[in-house]
Amino acid sequence: MNETKKTRKTGTEELPLMQKIVALCKRRGFVFQSSEIYGGLKSAYDYGPLGAELKRNIMAEWWRTMVHEREDVVGIDASIIMSPKVWEASGHVSGFADPLVDCLVCRARFRADKAPQVSPGETVEYRKEGKTIKGVAERGYVCPECGAVELSEERQFNLMFKTNLGPIDSDDNTVYLRPETAQAMFVNFLNVQQTYRLKPPFGIAQQGKSFRNEITVEHFIFRSCEFEQMEMEYFCPPEEAPQWLDYWKDERFDWYIRLGVKKENLRLRPHDPDELAHYADACYDIEYRYPWGWDELEGIANRTDYDLAQHQAASGKKLTYFDPQRVNPDTGKPGMHYLPYVVEPAAGATRAVLMFLVDAYEEEPPSEGRPDGRVVLRLHPRLAPIKVAVLPLVKKDEWLTGKSRELVKAFWRNSINAFYDEKDAIGRRYARQDEAGTPFCITVDAQTREDGTVTLRTRDDMQQERIPLEDAVDIINRKIRDS
């Protein structure tokens, strides 16, 4: 050991985990602040080269397991802008526009419709600056925290993004950006069922962007106004809904485990009855232990027939499924129309990006040969932005660089995202890939010329083995597939 060797001083050791991850995202090109050169835009983020790959891989993996590997689920890709009638029927137009009020005494913010009601004009007592004073409640309600009557104006918070369809701004062409992808699947329920000849239980899946004017945005990409969802609506006979809720909560939980998320950082939490959404009669949250604590990752809800019933009533179009084999209890004969119940696993894709990054992030202490330790993203190989880096041991040897570039192209031809790097010492190149989450590195060296083997180096244990160059694509392919 050479004790004069300098230890890198990055200062990152003292930073909280979230700050380190945000810094890594910026430094390595996972996530940037939107419109950064103009000072940024609140709650908007751009995915850089590595982040775009990671997000695509997460979403592709979801699609593969939720749609391609099942007979009972099909996918759609609907328009983000839908008829405003959809959002009136779903309850989003009214439910998203709550009048909010700020208390001028204690600074609390509350919903006017949920505040303690009093008679308008009634004189009430409340505490202000340590003294009890009296005031006239002109509004018909008082502050739920301190009882004060000194209140701000009622302000409408339209949680849906509003825009105009057509070049002229006017009230009669107002449309909304969808606040969830789910409604497109309810509205298309019969289209999909009939054209694909599906019989309940079956599911319709969709991925895509949704938009909500969140009152508070927080925790980097965790809660932002523009976000991406991975939702599936599973239509089933009403009496089967509880069992499918049970099935999907386990299925979704296991999906994360299979992709390498640490079990101790995940939990399933059933909703209390009083926190259920208006459309749901049971719900589980899959929660993750983020750096700021347990918080939501995915919700699996029994939405009952609420949405189909709402759209059926509002549109006047029958949305029932006709089951010719089911015996109608009223007539005693086969053949029955019914509105299916819906079980919905609704995952946040952008939220999942953050979760996988947090879960994969690890700092290893300094060791012999690695005086600075290392930062490694232990991303599942299927999710890793770059699957394999190909490194000629020596840059100046054209035979090595030529062989390496050939191998990179062989990976590309097999749909494996490979990366070529000839810069700097080999250890530094390994370290760069560790930080990007690349699970495998292949190094071509002088021995390759003699016996046709290369070094396969694994990210997680840093072990090396010699493998035949000609088998490299097959071996990496198998490692990704079987992991």
Added chain:
RNA sequence: GCGGGAAUAGCUCAAUUGGCAGAGCAUUAGCCUUCCAAGCUAAGGGUCGCGGGUUCGACUCCCGUUUCCCGCUCCA
């Protein structure tokens, strides 16, 4: 929306009382025939978040604003 903190090179951070803007790492180009961030040489990179004000002079003081973080609040 409220309260608190922050913003200086790509990253992490310095800059005395208001007096010519710096370091480490990173980047680029070389040297080194190199399996875990080695070493050496050189170079590029900044309207100090943005806009005003005070001042002979502002990264520094004041006001506004944007963004981020923490805590409330909110979360159909």
